[in-house]
Structure formats: C-alpha cells, structure tokens
Amino acid sequence: MKAFTQLDGLVCPIDRANVDTDAIIPKQFLKSIKRSGFGPYLFDEWRYTDHGEPGMDCSKRPLKKDFVLNQSRYKGAQILLARDNFGCGSSREHAPWAIEDYGFQVVIAPSFADIFFGNCYKNGILPIVASAAIVDQLFRECAAQKGYRLRVDLETQTVRNPAGEWFEFDITPHRKHCLLNGLDEIALTLQYADEIRAFEARHKAAQPWLFA
Template sequence: MKAFTQVHGLVCPVDRANIDTDAIIPKQFLKSIKRTGFGPYLFDEWRYTNYGEPGMDCSTRPLNKDFVLNQPRYQGAQVLLARDNFGCGSSREHAPWAIDDYGFRVVIAPSFADIFFGNCYKNGILPIVASAETVDQLFAECFANEGYKLNVDLESQTVTLPSGASFKFDITPHRKHCLLNGLDEIGLTLQHADEIKAFEAKHKTAQPWLFA
C-alpha cells in the first residue's frame, strides 16, 4: 500500500449527496479482483454516454462533457470533494480501488458510509470528515477558482486552503500510523513475521502429528 504523508493537490468537486458504490464503480466491473485498472471506469455511468463493459477502451468512448471528471480544469485532481453520505450502498472494496486507481489520494465530505470509510484506509486513501459549513466553503471556492488546490498534511492533521486558512481533521492513531507507513492489514501482519515463524516451528515440534 502507498504511504500517505502530504498531498498538495488539485480539487475535483462532485456536488451530489448520497453517492453510492454502484455509482462509483458499477456492478459489471466487479468481476476482477486485481485492485488495478478500475480508474477508467470511475463514475462510469456519469462519465460516459454509452454503457460500459470490462475491457473496453475508454479512450474511444463518448464522454459526458458536463460531468466534472471530463472538464479540463479538473484533470489530474488528487482531492475529491463530495457531499453527505459518500460511499453508501454495498460494501464493495472496488469503489476505493477505482478512486485510488484514478489518482485521488484524499476524499473530503461531511459524512461517509462506515464500510467505505474503513475501506479507504485499507487502500491508502485518506477520507476526511469536515463540517457541512467547511464543505460548502470548499465547493464555493473551488467553483470560483480554476486550479484550486488544497494542502493535506497527515502528520499535523490539517487541510490548508489557498488563502492560508486551515482546518483540523480527526483520525485514530492506529489508522494514522498505517497510512503514514503504507501498512494495510497484510503489511501489519508481516511486521511480526519472525514471531509467526517461531510460533509455527514451536507448534510443529510440540504437535508433529498435525503436520504429517
């Protein structure tokens, strides 16, 4: 998993509440479990005007020019700005896979669906809960200023606006440690590889019939 320390990134505003995981990555793309290659299908039904299928060459598909991801001013964005209850619906982990594969490292919203919120941390994405008032301000400033960027610093737990104003965000010490060090659940387990090997060797000696 990619470590997260600080991002100074362009903001892309998706001004809708209750965006569910089927909108983030539609069901027909769930056949693969490779974790990569989902970026071109992020928000597929909103992003393109034809029906998407796995394996399609998205570079030749007709675009919905009104959708924010297709607007030139938001190309290369690393911060996704959304409204309430982002990531609701099913528990599919493909949703954060698609967000990460597209290039977003941060999602800011007033609230998130619980499972999606946890899955973000497992995939190196920082989900930030901000007040509705703060999110309203970010949307207004982003729409008014092309090239609008935020600086997100995980160590200090701050988001700094172009004006120099900033706000703090909460994160548990465990999740912060994992993001800073690029550790998912497998990475955390492998930190104890020597102890695991020692236990297995001892167990095999004490109860060899289990390994026959």
Template structure:
C-alpha cells in the same frame, strides 16, 4: 501500499450527496479482484454516454461533457470533494480501488458510509470528515476557480485552504500510523513474520501429529 504524509493537490468538486458505490464503480466491473485497472471506469455512468463493460477502451468512448470530471481543468485532480454520506450502498472494495486508480488520494466530505470509510484506509486513501459549513465553502470556492488547491497534512492532521485558513480532522492513531508508513493488513502481519515463524516451529514440535501426512 503507498505511504501518505502530505499532499498539495488539485480539488475536483463533486457537488452531490449520497454518492453510492454503484455510481462510483458500477456492478458490471466487479468481476475482477486484481485491485488495479478500475480507474478508467470511475463514475462510469456519469463520465460516459454509452454503457461501460470490462476491458473496454475508454479512450474511444463518448464523453459526457456535462460531467465536471471530464473538463480539462480537473484532469490531474488528486482530492475529491463531495457532500454527505459519500460511499453509501454496498460494501464493495472496488469503490476505493477505482478512486485510487483514477489518481485521487484524499476524499473530503461531511460524512461517509462506515464500510466505505474503513475500506479507504485499507487501500491507502485518506477520507476526511469535514464540517458541513467548511465543505460548503470549499465547494463554492473550487467551482468558481480554475485551479483550487488544498494542502493536506496527515502528520499535523490539518487541511489548509488557498486563503490560508485551515481546519483539523480526526483519525485514529492506528490508521494514521498505517497511512504514514504505507501499511495495509498484509504489511502489518509481515512485520511479525519472524514471530510467526518461531510460533510455527514450536507448534510443529509440540503437536507433530497435526502435520503428519
């Protein structure tokens, strides 16, 4: 998993509340568990005018010009800004896979669905719960701007606006440590590989009958 420390990124304003995981990545794309290749299908039913299916060449599909993410000014956005209850619906981990695959690294909203919030950390995304009034301000400013950038500093736990104003955000020490060091659950386990090997040797010696053919 990639590490995250600081990002000055372009904002994509998604002015919607209750964005569920089926909108983030529709159910027909859940057949794969590879964690990769989902970026082109992010917000599939909003971005395209046809029905999406796995393995389609999205470069040839008709775009919905009314959906803001299809505008050239948001092509390299790395920060997703939305309203309340982002990521509600099912527990599918494909949702953060699709967001990460598109190129977003940070999601800011007033509130998140609990399972989606946890799944973001497991996949290297930083979800930030921001005050509703601040989200309202950032949405208005970003929609009125051709290029609206935020500076997200995980070590300082701050988000700085173009005006220079900033706000802090909460994150548990464990999650912060994992993001800063690029550690998912597998990475955390592998840090104890030698201890695990030592335990296995002792376990085999103490109870050899468990390992006999």
C-alpha cells in the same frame, strides 16, 4: 500500499449527496480482483454516454461533457470533494480501488458510509470528515477559482486552502500510523513474520501429529 504524508493537490467537486458504490464503480466491473485498471471506469454511468463493460477502450467512448471528471479544469485532480454519506450502498472494495486507480488520494466529505470509510484506509486513501459548513465553503471556493488546490498534512492533521485558512481533521492513531508508513493489513501482519514462524515451529514440535 504507498505511504501518505502530505499532498498539495487539485480539487475535483462531486456536488451530490448519497453517492453509492454502484455509481462509483458499476457492478459489471466487479469481475476482476486485481485492484488496478478500474480508474477509467470510475463514475462510469455519469462519465460516458454509452454503457460500459470491462475491457472497453475508454479513450474512444463518448463523454458527458458536463460531468466534472471530463472537464479540463479538473484534469489531474488528486482530492475529491463530496457531500454527505459518500460511498453508501454495497460494501464492494472496488470503489476505493477505482478512486485510487484514477489518481485521487484524498476524499473530503461531511460523512461517509462506514464500510467504505474503512476500505479507504485499507487502500491508502485518506477520507477526511469535515463539517457541512466547511464543505460548503470548499465547494464555493472550488467553483469560484479555477485550479483550486488544497494542502493536506497528515502529520499535523490539517487541511489548508490557498488563502492560508485551515481546519483540523480527526484520525485514529492506528490508522494514521498505517497511512504514514504505507502499511496495509498484510504489511502489518508481515512485521511479525519471525514471531509467526517461531510460533509455528513450537506448535509443530509440541504437537507433531497435527502435521503428519
């Protein structure tokens, strides 16, 4: 997992509440567990006019031109701006995989579904909870200004707009440490690899019949 410290990124707005994980990555794409290759299918049913299936060449598929991901002004966006209850529905981890694979590193919303919220941290995405008033302001500014960017600083836990206005966000010390250092749950465990091996050696010596 890549470490996250700061991001000065283009913002893409998804102005819908209750965006569920089936909208983020539809069920037919859940057959793979490789964690990569899901970006082209992000918001598949909203993004394309045809029905998507795994293995399709998305560069040749017909686009819904009014959907934000298909608009040139949002090309290369790294910050996703959303409404209430983002990531609701099933607990599929493919949803943050698709978001990260597309290129988004931060999601800002007034609220998130709990499981999706936790899965973001496990996959190097920073989910930021902001008040409805702040999110409303960000949507207005994003609509009014082409190329609208935000600066996200995890160390100071702040988000700053082009006018220099900023707001703070909360994050637990453990999750902050993991993102700053690029540590997922496997990497956290491997930090104790020597202690685990030493325990296994003692366990084998004390109870050898378990290993016969």
